[in-house]
Amino acid sequence: MVMSILIYGGLNSIILALTALGFSLTIGISGVANLAHGGFYVFAGLLTWMLFDGLGLPYFIAILLSVGVTGLLGALMYWTVLLRVRGMVLSEVIATLAIGIGILEFFRWKGFVLYYGLPYFVEGSLEIAGVTIDYHRLSIIGIGFVLLVLLWLFTHYTKIGLAFRAIAQEEYTSLCFGIKSDWIAMLGVAFGSALAAIAAITILPLGTISIGVGYEVLLVAMAVAVVGGLGSTLGTLVASLILGYAQVITATFLAPHWMMVVYLVAIIVVLAIKPSGLFGELKELEERV
Amino acid sequence: MSAKQRDKKKWLFYVSVIWLIINIFPGVCFSQPAAPPIVFGMPAPLGETASIAGWKAAQMAVEELNAKGGVSVGGVKRPIEIYSIDTREHEPGIPIHDALMAIEKLILEKKPHAIAAGPMRSEVLLAALDAIVYKYKLPYMVTISMTPVLQTKITENYDKYKYVFRINPNSIYVVKLLSEVMAFLGKEFGFKKAYLICQDVLWAKATINGVEKEMKATGWEIVGKDIYPTGASEFSASLTKVKETKAQVIVPVFDMPPAAVLLKQARRMKVPAIIAGGIEPAAHSDAWKVFGGEVEGMVNTIFTAGHIPVKALPKSVEFYEKYGKKWGKTEQEKFFGQTGAATAYDSVYVLADAIERAGTLDGEALVKALEKTDMMGSIGRIKFGKDHQVIYGFDPKESAIGVAFQWVKGERVVVFPAQVSEGKIILPPYMK
Secondary structure, three states: OHHHHHHHHHHHHHHHHHHHHHHHHHHHHHOOOOOOHHHHHHHHHHHHHHHHHHOOOOHHHHHHHHHHHHHHHHHHHHHHHHHHHOOOHHHHHHHHHHHHHHHHHHHHHOOOOOOEOOOOOOOOEEEEOOEEEEHHHHHHHHHHHHHHHHHHHHHHHOHHHHHHHHHHHOHHHHHHOOOOHHHHHHHHHHHHHHHHHHHHHHHHHHOOEOHHHHHHHHHHHHHHHHHHOOOOHHHHHHHHHHHHHHHHHHHHHHOHHHHHHHHHHHHHHHHHHOOOOOOOOOOHHHHHO | OOHHHHHHHHHHHHHHHHHHHHHHOHHHHHOOOOOOOEEEEEEEOOOOHHHHHHHHHHHHHHHHHHHOOOEEEOOEEEOEEEEEEEOOOOOOOOOHHHHHHHHHHHHHHHOOOEEOOOOOOHHHHHHHHHHHHHHHOOOEEEOOOOOOHHHHHHHHOHHHHOOEEEOOOOHHHHHHHHHHHHHHHHHHHOOOEEEEEEEOOHHHHHHHHHHHHHHHHOOOEEEEEEEEOOOOOOOHHHHHHHHHHOOOEEEEEEOOOOHHHHHHHHHHOOOOOEEEEEEHHHOOOOHHHHOOOOOOOOEEEEOOOOOOOOOOOHHHHHHHHHHHHHHOHHHHHHHOOOOOHHHHHHHHHHHHHHHHHHOOOOHHHHHHHHHOOEEEEOOEEEEEOOOOEEOEEOOOOOOEEOEEEEEEOOEEEEEEOOOOOOOOOOOOHHHO
16 A cells, blocks of 8 residues: 555656646746646647547657647747737736637537547556556656756756746846847747647556546646746646645545545645745745845 | 411410420429428537437438428428537536526527437536426427436426426436446356445436445445546556455446546556446447557446447347448447437437327427337337336336446447347456
């Protein structure tokens, strides 16, 4: 039982982190709460399915194309819509929410109301201390860690990555250093969207793709981002660990019925004690003032 | 040529032209006013699989009847027209009131003589009873919603709710079907321990509670019962307990897509228990492909025959094949779940039969005629009980039936009820 909680709690945490990473990155860099995150997630899943199952492309090629196209879609959304409303928080929220719902409902309208499955990356399973876990879930853990490491390296050792951090810290000052904040913000949204696609392609083979998943993913991403602190990658990771383990422990010792309540309770508690989230910096200064 | 001969020729020419016109366009020359159509309505959530399939099946039935000249009303053959409206009741955030408005819009605009199919959500059905059905006094055929409260209402206040008839089974029959499957598993393999898992929605909880009660009464030990919220996608807690308690059967009741995770995770965690219950996404004939073969060995339920061809019920095979031919096999694979299509198809025939017997389109007379329905449909023998629920049982010659099937090597094999079974339940490889 304990090993099962440790292993599946950890796995659940990585899944939550992957789900929320793109959302958190976007808000951290561009300051935009991308509520189209769930729409991009389902878009990437269905696009991969269409390319792989419909057109018969190799799975790996279908994945690469989906991630690329979803990233481009994010950039397009920024350039055509968000650029015009940037800085007006309410307008950004309304615009991204409308785009997200538009994507999901477009698929519903086109008849994608069923269940579509993606294959596992790796077949088979193994036993760790009496707990059976499959290779695909293990690969999710691996992908999660690799992504986090790559993201850290990218934001610390590349020019674009440093520019990401610069506008995240102080946009007006970064302008003085010749950083085109609109371009970087657009890249940030594109990166966030591509991360949503990676999450979708990694997680969706565990179940099936359906329109409703888009709405659920958005709720999860928002819960993790709020608890961890908006825009903080470290916060996203810590919040994922807390929520992931809390969910599995709740399901094991209380009842699975309360699993979804964990998110809501965590949000309420964090907002009551530390409104900026566990590692949030965006509001912290305001709070101090 | 004399003038008289020319006149005669002219006269013959004119007669010939008139004769030709009469023969070529008889309908134009001697047309009588066409018999007005009989109008049916189908308010349902048209973005949801059971309703999509239901709407297509209802159209197919209407086309078949019209091809035979229509339906006789008091000796006059009249064509049928059927109209649908999207109530969107399956979508999150759509209030019941919106669905009711859609139903009323259809009634006011198309003026149907009867509602042939719908609704999906029990909440919409119960609200429509007072807000719409009683107001317009139209025969209303229910083909998806499963709440048994409808029967209670009809029994308690017959005059008010007598217009409503249900073709699909209510959840009590689903409990009965599942309980019989469990009894069969117990008898055949000596299983005694079961773990129940269901979705946190009214119908699923009511069904699992009913199954639990029946199973306990027949000596089963229920070693655990978990209820998962609709968006849940992690089932390791329950599956670990299944392993620890050595449950031999997992009984799931779900209609949500993430239930796929439960099936896949159970296989991946190598849980040595047979899954036998009701998971809607795994009932479709393409589920083997969608789930990558991980439904192997699962015993699933289909609430109405016709959604799977049952050889002992030729009408179910006929309907299944006709639908596939008309709308395409791929479409059929995707939209034929546990119920909705066969019931809508049969509903149109039940209404047509009642209209012919009543000889009128008057609502009161139709209710009386519907109550005396006794005909064979794709779901089995269709007869209504006093509570206006089609009687469900296990012998298609006596009643309508639901079936249990098992996924074996990519095929759905009907395994229950015994009267129609086409194979025996076999233990999946992971239980041997």
